[in-house]
Amino acid sequence: MKRFTTGLLLVLFLNNVLGSPVRDSLLAALDKAIAASPAYDQQKLKTITGLENALHDGITLGERYDIYLQLFNEYKSFTYDSAYAYARKLTTVAYAMKDPARITYARIKLGFTLVSSGLFKETFDSLHTLDARGAPDSIRAEFYSLMGRYYYDLGDFDNDSYYTGAYNQMGSLYMDSALQLYQTNSFDFSYFRGLQALKGGRIDEASASFKRIIGRQGLAPHQVALVASTLADIYIRKGETDSAIDLLIRAAIADIQSSTKETSAILNLAEQLFKKGDVRNASIYIERAMKEAVFYGARQRKIQAGAILPIIEDEKIAAVEGQRKVLIEYASVVTFLLLVVVALAIIIFLQVRKLRVAQRALSEAHARTQEINHQLLEANKIKEEYIGYFFNVNSDYFTKVEKFKKAIEQKLSDRKFEDIRFLAGNINLKKEKEDLLQHFDKVFLKLFPHFVEDFNALFKPEDRIHLKEGELLNTDLRIFALIRMGISDNEKIAKILEYSVNTIYTYKTRIRNRSLVPNETFEEKVMQIKAL
Incomplete structure (x- = not known):
């Protein structure tokens, strides 16, 4: 990890000088980390199992509280359901101990889990009644920084010119309170001060702050990922895409090494690579981002990945x-x-x-x-x-x-x-066309695994489409699969499926006429079929 942090700025410099060879080596390192991710996850699960085995009837409430807290910390960026469950258990034990500080701390952990999963209303309901004024400084600092993060994340999620600014201002007020309580030489103080500058529009100040942090020795993988990802966002705003991509690769590798599933680094990396024309890698990493978001249960990440994934697949x-x-x-x-x-x-x-x-x-x-x-x-x-x-x-x-x-x-x-x-x-054009359509069917059904059932739900039982053995989709389904992917022009659909425009129009009219919904809203219903 030390070699990782000290060599980061050198790698970025070499990439600007040497160009793509360094980028290729970074992407190769990321692919290697992805391949090794099951081993990292297995190590985390081994640690979790050891902690869970320590839970038995003979331990005290204080010991149980400490173990629940350790289990929460292992799960908090790994799996939402388990993190939430242990946060609730932590709260229950704290109330049983009648310890106000532990109760406050447990509720803060519960709020952290909720905001990480994108449950903003639930986070507000959980935290707005919490009074941390009597708690120790360390707990108060964590509470104020969590509230700051809540408003920052809410602003990013809304992405609205009016509300985002108001949320950022509210978040910065909480960050002011948190920064007064953190030790000035701590990672949390440096990171949140840089984040506050970034959300306040002081880009140069934020950039300098994060560069100082990332040059430190001994940063944990999760800390490296957090700083590199945030600094990459600054480079994106400045239009320095290459430097941003290199940092996002580093952040994604660090996330994998720490088994962090609640992450935006690999999602942002896929988006930037797609904009650079690297569709192959963008497709690999967006699928990885979606897989991580589903594994953790991060709703906002799934929404973000779901918005980009069809665009990349359409390009493929x-x-x-x-x-x-x-x-x-x-x-x-x-x-x-x-x-x-x-x-x-x-x-x-x-x-x-x-x-x-x-x-x-x-x-x-x-x-x-x-x-x-x-x-x-x-x-x-x-x-x-x-x-x-x-x-x-x-x-x-x-x-x-x-x-x-x-x-x-x-x-x-x-x-x-x-x-x-x-x-x-041995040219076999018919076989080539069948293979192409089979490939399209597999990709599409990977995105929309329930498309056939949901599509058939728009028809009476006797009018539903029944696929032959071995078929994934047929022509009727492919036409509306393409429409669901955003290709609604009859001429484009005709070119892709190698039919005439009139044939495509005939297919669509015949299918709409059999449906249970009005013709004018049929395609709208198809567009409402949910992806994975």
């Missing part, structure tokens, strides 16, 4: 469609050239057979007249011409085929079409 589908069209064009050229070769082979075979017949006739007619000799010379000339023609044509053809093959390999090498040579000789 468009890219696949473009690749398919290019492949079909190349396949058509290859097929044409193969047909030319077959035609030439037939012609040459027929001519060679004729020449052989002529040779046999010449061997039996040594005594023929000058006219026959002339015919023989003419036949030999024909033979020479055809053989020369054959070799010239075949030489040119094989040269073209070789160039064409190299061009295909060069163009498709990055797309991993390892079987291109096999495809060149």
Whole structure:
């Protein structure tokens, strides 16, 4: 971890100087961390199991309180349900102990869990009645900073020009109270002071503060992720996207190493990579962000990821469609050239057979007249011409085929079409189209696993669509799957599914006429089908 923090600024400098090689190494490190994430999670679960095993009937209330607090701290950024459950247990034990300080502290932990899950109303209901004035300074500081975070997060979630400013002002008032209680050399004091400057629009002050923090030795992975993610937000506001991406990668790695599921780093990273045109990595990381949000139960993160995910997947589908069209064009050229070769082979075979017949006739007619000799010379000339023609044509053809093959390999090498040579000789356009549609079906149903059931709910039982064995979607469902993905133009749908515009219109009209809802609201109902 020490090497991570001390080398961060150097990595950012090298990335500005050297460019993409450093970025590639950072992304490779992130991919490696994602692959190792089950091991990090397993270690956390091992720690949790050890704590849970320490709970038994013979321990005192004070010991039970301490264990519940440790379990809460393990779960607070890992799983909402468990964190909430232990926060409630912590509160129950605190009341049983009749200890005001512990009661206040337990309720603060409960509020932390609620705000982390995006339950803003519940957070307010839980905290606004809490009076921390008589609590120790450390507890009061945590209460005021939590209230500050609550208003900051609420402002970010609303993202409104009027209310966000008001919420940020309220949050900064609470942060003022918290900063008076934290030790000035502590991480919390430095971080919240920088956050207060950021929310107050003092960008340069906030940037300098977070740069000082991230240069410290001995930061925990979660602290590194928190500072790097916040500093990345400042770089995004300044338009320094490359530096922001590098910091977000670092933050995402640190989140994985600390098994932090309540995180926005990898979500923001996916969004920035998508804006830079890196659709492949953006798709991987947005799916990871959605998975983390679902695992933790962070509602606001799921909403944010759900807003970006269809856009990225739509871009992926468009890219696949473009690749398919290019492949079909190349396949058509290859097929044409193969047909030319077959035609030439037939012609040459027929001519060679004729020449052989002529040779046999010449061997039996040594005594023929000058006219026959002339015919023989003419036949030999024909033979020479055809053989020369054959070799010239075949030489040119094989040269073209070789160039064409190299061009295909060069163009498709990055797309991993390892079987291109096999495809060149065994073109099956129908199979390619089926594979493309099958791929679309899988991606779509991954986003909308209940689409078929929800779609059929719009029809009477006898009018519902029944898929054949092995089918994921059929044409009827694909049309409205594309509409659900945001592609509503008939011409675009027709191009994607390779039908005429009139055919698509006919399909849509027929389906709408069978539905239980009015025709004019049918597509609106389809758009209301929920994603995962």
